[in-house]
Amino acid sequence: MSNRKPPVPRSKIRLKEAEALVRALKTHQVDGIVGERHIMICRMKEVEEKLENSRDQVRALAARLQFLRESERTAIARELHDEFGQTLTSLQLGLAWIALKVAPQQQAVQAKTRLLSALVTSMIQSVKRIAVELRPGALDELGLVKTLQSEAHEFEGHTGIRCRVKTNLGKSTFNRVGSVSIFRIAQAALTNVSQHAQASRATIVLVKRNNNLLLTVHDNGKGITEKLAHSHNSLGIIGMRERALALDGTLTLRGSKGKGTTLRVQIPLSRIL
Amino acid sequence: MKSHKRERRGYAKSRGETYVFRLFVVGNESNSTQARGNLARLCEEHLKGRYQIETVDVLKDAATAHKNNVLVTPTLILIKPFPKVTVFGNLSDTRQVLAALRLIGDER
Numbered sequence: 001m002s003n004r005k006p007p008v009p010r011s012k013i014r015l016k017e018a019e020a021l022v023r024a025l026k027t028h029q030v031d032g033i034v035g036e037r038h039i040m041i042c043r044m045k046e047v048e049e050k051l052e053n054s055r056d057q058v059r060a061l062a063a064r065l066q067f068l069r070e071s072e073r074t075a076i077a078r079e080l081h082d083e084f085g086q087t088l089t090s091l092q093l094g095l096a097w098i099a100l101k102v103a104p105q106q107q108a109v110q111a112k113t114r115l116l117s118a119l120v121t122s123m124i125q126s127v128k129r130i131a132v133e134l135r136p137g138a139l140d141e142l143g144l145v146k147t148l149q150s151e152a153h154e155f156e157g158h159t160g161i162r163c164r165v166k167t168n169l170g171k172s173t174f175n176r177v178g179s180v181s182i183f184r185i186a187q188a189a190l191t192n193v194s195q196h197a198q199a200s201r202a203t204i205v206l207v208k209r210n211n212n213l214l215l216t217v218h219d220n221g222k223g224i225t226e227k228l229a230h231s232h233n234s235l236g237i238i239g240m241r242e243r244a245l246a247l248d249g250t251l252t253l254r255g256s257k258g259k260g261t262t263l264r265v266q267i268p269l270s271r272i273l
Numbered sequence: 274m275k276s277h278k279r280e281r282r283g284y285a286k287s288r289g290e291t292y293v294f295r296l297f298v299v300g301n302e303s304n305s306t307q308a309r310g311n312l313a314r315l316c317e318e319h320l321k322g323r324y325q326i327e328t329v330d331v332l333k334d335a336a337t338a339h340k341n342n343v344l345v346t347p348t349l350i351l352i353k354p355f356p357k358v359t360v361f362g363n364l365s366d367t368r369q370v371l372a373a374l375r376l377i378g379d380e381r
Contacts, residue, residue, distance in 0.1 A: 020373075021345065021361050029362030032299030032331060032346035034338045039331050041299055 063246035070135075070180050077135035085127050092120045144179045145169050148186055148204055155202075159194045161219075167206040174213075178272025181243045182206075182215055182265070185251075188240050189217035189263045197221030197261060213272060215265040224255030240265070247271045292316070292324040292374075293353040297338055299331050299346040304363040308347035311364035319376050 024030050028045035095117045102109045132138075138147040145167050152163040174182070186204055193202045199221030207214050228234060237253060240263070244251040249267035296312055298305030309328065316324040331338040331346055341350060351358040351374055364370045371377045 017359055017361075020359075024345070024362035027362065029304050029347075029365070030345045031302035031304040034297075034331055034335065034343050034345065036339070039299060039335060041302060043302070046303070 059242065059245050062242040066181070066243060066246065067177070073134040077131040080127050080131045080134070085124065085131075088120055088124045088127065092117060092124070095120060139179050139183055140176075143171070143173055144182060145172075145206065147179075147183055148206065151183070151187060151190070152202075152204060155190050155194070161194060161199055161202055163190070163202045163204070165204045165206070169206060169208060172208070174272040178213075178247060178267070181247055182213070182267070182272070185240045185243055185263075185265055186215060186217060188236050192236055193217070193219045193221065193261075196224070199260060208269065211269050213267045213269055215263075215267075217263045218260060220260040223257045223259055224253060224261045226255070229253040229255060289323060290354045292320050292351065293327070294324065295327045295329060295341065295350045295352055297329045297331055297341070297343045297346050297348040297350075302346075305347050307363035307365060308349065311367075311370070312349060315364070315367065315370060315376075319371065 028048075031042060033040040033042060095113055099110060099113045099117065102113065104110075138150055142150075145165070148167075149165045152165050155161065156163045173179075186206075190202065190204075193199055197219045199219035202217065202219045205214070205216040205218070229237065232238075237251075241251045244265050244267060247267045248271050249265060251266075252264045253261065254264075255261040294312065294316075296308060298308060312326060316326065329337050331343065338346075341348075343350075345361060347361070347363060349360040349364060349370075351360075358373055358375070360370055360373050368377070
């Protein structure tokens, strides 16, 4: 006696019908699956639409937040420059006046005045630097390419990592949102290079190709792992990706052990001109 | 010659036979509702007065679905005229559905 159960009878379906069935499933035209004991209702299309709507909302929110952040940064930079900067300049002028009025024999007061003056000069420079970091005025005045070149120069000075900018853009200009987004992506990419890559060289390439703007940041460091490149904790990368997506662009990040990391951003020119 | 064959393939329409359909749906789900509407429209446009539609809600009558080997909903089965035809989906592709039901020549 065998305990084997009798085989479950299978529905006979012809090849042509099977193809039609697959087509219906692929185009989300099926809403129920008839099982032997249960009827399964599937609402894949609705679920996918809801998911896509939800993603769109999150992206719109992220874009809005970025816009607000940039506006806030601009406002703070302006306040710092106009209010704080002016006050410090007045202070420096006042100290210079005091230095002139102090008798030559009051050396201690003179020395103290010089020290304070140097301190104020240093503070003015700090305020300028912070204001530029908050809102690179060069973006408005000089454009994206020159600002990136300046950023690369600053980066090299701060980190000792050689940084070059290659471009075929010439004097092309982009809209404000586009320029800020591309600049911030490049800035964040350089921050990642300095903090994680252990690189000695970085290259920024910014080119127009087939109605797209391509930004590539490559370094010769240890190479990002696939896991890290797609980790939910890599907030810097998520931020860069959101900036690209907000402009209907894409961002890819590839690392190769010992050969470095390449970040590639592609944005349709129509969104940033 | 080929076009003549196509005309002959659609002979049922010209002979004025009654078309009998069985449409399997699941409740008032989106595709099932669309399939009901699309089938009624197609029949009114192409088979006015010569069709019967039996709608089976598989939630209420799973046995008929099993008996007809129905795997998914919506499924439309052309019972008559012979040969039997099965069409899946919400029947929104009018040309494809008409071709499958032999109401027009299959131009694919």
